[in-house]
Amino acid sequence: GAVVSQHPSWVICKSGTSVKIECRSLDFQATTMFWYRQFPKQSLMLMATSNEGSKATYEQGVEKDKFLINHASLTLSTLTVTSAHPEDSSFYICSLRDPKYFGPGTRLTVL
């Protein structure tokens, strides 16, 4: 069965609203999770490293105030896209520290 879940799998929102995406580790305690973004027909780009109980570490060029990450428990990390705009439309994927385990992804469409 799945080791990592994401919710929702697909979300459509209006421009200017905020959207929260959840990533859950179902079988393991995860002190570290990773968030990736994948634009259509492109590769995965690491956005940030989510650390349980501390601040996330963002990759260069990723706006930390726009992409808020909260890793409040050993099994849950959330990514909130604040004031979403159409250019934020993408596929967002989380993973555990073990590179074998990826979530199924969340498709975000901003109208």
Place this chain on the structure above:
Amino acid sequence: AQTVTQSQPEMSVQEAETVTLSCTYDTSESNYYLFWYKQPPSRQMILVIRQEAYKQQNATENRFSVNFQKAAKSFSLKISDSQLGDTAMYFCAFMNRGGSEKLVFGKGTKLTVNP
């Protein structure tokens, strides 16, 4: 910074035949992992095969095998007896061992297996 290059944007192969996907990488590190991932239309990332840089023996997983040339920084994936279900995007990825454990991905190769 590490970079991963996949020079074949698209490839196709006939069912039951063999195909090789290319990947090169650039790093100054000596201890690292290399991976091949499959991303089918569902977009779920699936780990196909993993290679540890300090191991000279090429990794194999059933129909999937790699040709790891450390000096040349080359890491190709061979798929034998191709099946229709192998149709997917394939990504090569690098991870520095003992570091932040971040994955750096190549741009991917779209593989189509034709009946």
